[in-house]
Amino acid sequence: MSDDVVAPVETAAPATHEPPARDITDGGPEMVQFLDAEGRRIPQTEVNGPYADYLQDVDGEMLRSLYRDLVLVRRVDSEGHALQRQGELGLWPSLLGQEAAQVGAGRAMRTQDYAFPGYREHGVAWCKGVDPVNLLGMFRGVNHGGWDSNENNFHLYTIVIGNQMLHATGYAMGVQKDGLVGTGDADRDTAVMAFTGDGGTAQGDYNEALVFASVAHSPVVFFVQNNHWAISEPNDRQFIIPPYQRARGFGIPGVRVDGNDVLATLAVTRAALERARGGQGPTLIEAFTYRMGAHTTSDDPTKYRIAAEVDIWKKKDPIDRLRKHLEAEGLVEDGWFESIDAEADELAQRIRTACQQMPNPPHEDMFEKVYVDPHPLIERERAEFVAYQASFEED
Amino acid sequence: MSSALQKMTIAKALNAGMRAAMETDPKVVLLGEDIGKLGGVFRITEGLQKDFGEDRVLDTPLAESGIMGTAVGLALRGYRPVVEIQFDGFVYPAFDQIISQVAKMHYRSLGHLRLPMVIRIPYGGGIGAVEHHSESNEAYFAHTAGLRVVTCSSAEDAYWMIQQAIASDDPVVFYEPKRRYHERGEIELGEDAPHGLHDAVVRTPGTDVTLLAYGPMVKTAMIAAQAADTEGRSIEVVDLRSLSPLDVPTILESARKTGRVVVAHEAQTFLGMGAELAALVQHEAFYHLEAPVIRVGGYNIPYPPSRHEEVFLPDLDRILDAVDRSLAY
Numbered sequence: 001m002s003d004d005v006v007a008p009v010e011t012a013a014p015a016t017h018e019p020p021a022r023d024i025t026d027g028g029p030e031m032v033q034f035l036d037a038e039g040r041r042i043p044q045t046e047v048n049g050p051y052a053d054y055l056q057d058v059d060g061e062m063l064r065s066l067y068r069d070l071v072l073v074r075r076v077d078s079e080g081h082a083l084q085r086q087g088e089l090g091l092w093p094s095l096l097g098q099e100a101a102q103v104g105a106g107r108a109m110r111t112q113d114y115a116f117p118g119y120r121e122h123g124v125a126w127c128k129g130v131d132p133v134n135l136l137g138m139f140r141g142v143n144h145g146g147w148d149s150n151e152n153n154f155h156l157y158t159i160v161i162g163n164q165m166l167h168a169t170g171y172a173m174g175v176q177k178d179g180l181v182g183t184g185d186a187d188r189d190t191a192v193m194a195f196t197g198d199g200g201t202a203q204g205d206y207n208e209a210l211v212f213a214s215v216a217h218s219p220v221v222f223f224v225q226n227n228h229w230a231i232s233e234p235n236d237r238q239f240i241i242p243p244y245q246r247a248r249g250f251g252i253p254g255v256r257v258d259g260n261d262v263l264a265t266l267a268v269t270r271a272a273l274e275r276a277r278g279g280q281g282p283t284l285i286e287a288f289t290y291r292m293g294a295h296t297t298s299d300d301p302t303k304y305r306i307a308a309e310v311d312i313w314k315k316k317d318p319i320d321r322l323r324k325h326l327e328a329e330g331l332v333e334d335g336w337f338e339s340i341d342a343e344a345d346e347l348a349q350r351i352r353t354a355c356q357q358m359p360n361p362p363h364e365d366m367f368e369k370v371y372v373d374p375h376p377l378i379e380r381e382r383a384e385f386v387a388y389q390a391s392f393e394e395d
Numbered sequence: 396m397s398s399a400l401q402k403m404t405i406a407k408a409l410n411a412g413m414r415a416a417m418e419t420d421p422k423v424v425l426l427g428e429d430i431g432k433l434g435g436v437f438r439i440t441e442g443l444q445k446d447f448g449e450d451r452v453l454d455t456p457l458a459e460s461g462i463m464g465t466a467v468g469l470a471l472r473g474y475r476p477v478v479e480i481q482f483d484g485f486v487y488p489a490f491d492q493i494i495s496q497v498a499k500m501h502y503r504s505l506g507h508l509r510l511p512m513v514i515r516i517p518y519g520g521g522i523g524a525v526e527h528h529s530e531s532n533e534a535y536f537a538h539t540a541g542l543r544v545v546t547c548s549s550a551e552d553a554y555w556m557i558q559q560a561i562a563s564d565d566p567v568v569f570y571e572p573k574r575r576y577h578e579r580g581e582i583e584l585g586e587d588a589p590h591g592l593h594d595a596v597v598r599t600p601g602t603d604v605t606l607l608a609y610g611p612m613v614k615t616a617m618i619a620a621q622a623a624d625t626e627g628r629s630i631e632v633v634d635l636r637s638l639s640p641l642d643v644p645t646i647l648e649s650a651r652k653t654g655r656v657v658v659a660h661e662a663q664t665f666l667g668m669g670a671e672l673a674a675l676v677q678h679e680a681f682y683h684l685e686a687p688v689i690r691v692g693g694y695n696i697p698y699p700p701s702r703h704e705e706v707f708l709p710d711l712d713r714i715l716d717a718v719d720r721s722l723a724y
Contacts, residue, residue: 148507149471156504156508158496166467167465167467169464169465170465170472174468174471177424205460205464209461369506370501372509372565
């Protein structure tokens with residue numbers, strides 16, 4: 001009988017996450033990389049080989065412009081953070097540490113490609129040409145999104161985690177209906193990118209989007225920035241199988257890329273977008289990266305993660321490694337880095353001034369654009385509100 | 396199309412209306428579960444995939460949030476998606492997309508973006524269905540700014556209102572009274588729509604009591620009015636047709652005329668449309684009222700097993716009982 005006694009089930013997950021149960025700083029052998037943490041170009045391997053062609057145009061000028069983007073995007077982010085701390089913004093979600101993932105993806109997109117962000121994609125916004133000042137309005141509370149999505153093909157921040165994955169998929173289905181996939185015309189063929197994080201992969205909408213996109217063979221690239229923390233919850237609270245491996249279950253290719261390596265992210269995203277535009281369907285990219293800061297300015301990561309983990313990721317910094325590469329390859333003149341820093345400071349100053357001068361909208365504007373066509377209840381309440389406000393002026 | 400009087404069911408009228416909209420505007424696309432070859436579980440889209448192709452009538456994966464979210468994307472790309480939710484009780488997986496995205500997109504984009512979508516929902520009870528197939532959840536959506544909510548009660552309205560909803564640049568939740576799908580009515584094809592999408596219509600003029608109803612309850616209300624008429628009581632039946640926005644002038648005109656208002660709907664009364672209508676009437680027609688506004692609706696329980704539905708749903712007797720109570724004041 002003793003043989004039949006069932007052994008007590010061991011607890012699968014540790015009760016705490018100190019130290020991490022597995023090495024979350026190592027993306028594993030399947031991760032695509034072109035620049036290591038020291039800025040050295042990694043020789044061609046079986047893993048990165050298929051993507052090498054997508055870096056053929058990367059010369060000194062391109063490397064410098066990528067570096068510039070990384071620095072400016074980080075400066076936009078730090079200014080947003082500072083503006084929140086000084087009371088100019090109500091909230092700021094920092095992208096610190098994720099610059100290469102976003103710039104690599106953003107720079108891989110063509111003008112006609114459409115991006116559907118979550119709310120941390122300030123770097124993608126930058127690459128799509130959205131003025132960073134426009135990102136501030138929603139965090140300042142003067143609007144819910146201060147840009148026209150169709151001007152730069154960069155949708156509004158979506159906030160509700162995962163919703164945008166379906167919007168991107170539907171938009172991509174529309175692109176298919178428009179006949180703008182697989183025509184062979186590089187200026188017309190169009191793809192769509194959907195951005196979310198590791199936490200987003202648990203959402204129903206995320207999984208439904210992968211189902212819809214794979215079934216419809218839509219030209220959409222799902223770009224998961226695995227920054228390892230969904231506010232306070234680590235990866236092992238979100239999934240057992242990592243996102244890039246789960247893609248296979250949906251019938252689409254999945255690839256893990258070093259999200260702190262701008263070249264690898266650029267190459268992998270270019271490849272995925274080319275597939276999508278060419279009519280070969282969706283791809284899932286997992287950018288292996290790290291959220292160096294808090295979830296938002298309202299968060300306190302010291303309550304749930306250890307400093308040692310952050311220190312390890314500091315050594316993988318996306319900007320440092322490209323700078324080392326530029327230096328080692330002798331691709332910059334004396335004073336060039338300083339000139340980029342100065343440009344970043346100018347940009348920050350412009351953002352700061354514009355933010356401080358951003359006017360509060362007149363209150364009656366809150367009744368605007370609820371509907372396209374007039375709605376009697378809104379009209380009536382607006383009129384009542386205006387009359388009520390005016391009653392104080394008369395006194 | 397030349398003018399011709401045709402008699403058809405609500406189901407066929409919806410089909411004809413969608414067909415007309417698809418012929419008029421190539422950007423109109425239909426999405427839903429089983430709407431292609433099968434024509435939908437109620438056959439409302441019958442034949443449309445055959446005639447317009449799989450590119451315009453999409454059988455989607457079985458995931459309502461997925462349908463709604465991809466419809467948002469299609470609308471952002473310039474299409475006019477018409478989404479079929481298979482049954483009222485299956486809309487909740489899409490609730491987040493409807494409330495958070497569909498309703499708010501125009502507003503949150505400062506007017507830059509539009510979502511000209513129609514969300515069709517067969518609703519209401521009375522067909523002996525199993526759980527989750529008989530609900531009246533219109534108040535959730537009427538409560539949500541950014542959505543328009545309408546419901547048809549006749550073949551003529553079905554035909555015209557679905558076309559008007561599709562032509563609307565705002566998202567419209569379009570409720571279809573499923574137990575009335577096979578009611579027949581006359582439609583003047585080729586003429587202009589007889590009413591605006593958001594007009595309430597007096598179906599039976601009367602002088603003693605105003606009976607506000609919509610969707611499947613309109614027929615019941617009109618039968619009640621006939622029965623009351625034989626007893627010398629004159630009921631004015633107002634078919635609301637639009638739940639957001641409400642046609643306030645038409646409602647108030649009738650309330651002021653009769654001084655007595657009864658509201659009948661299938662939905663549970665607590666915080667239902669009747670609550671809003673009662674508040675509206677008492678506030679705007681206070682000095683005209685001879686009696687408090689009385690609500691007749693579903694009891695405030697989950698929709699019960701169908702063997703109970705004949706007493707759960709307002710019927711002729713319950714409506715006339717409410718009319719009697721109103722007249723007793």
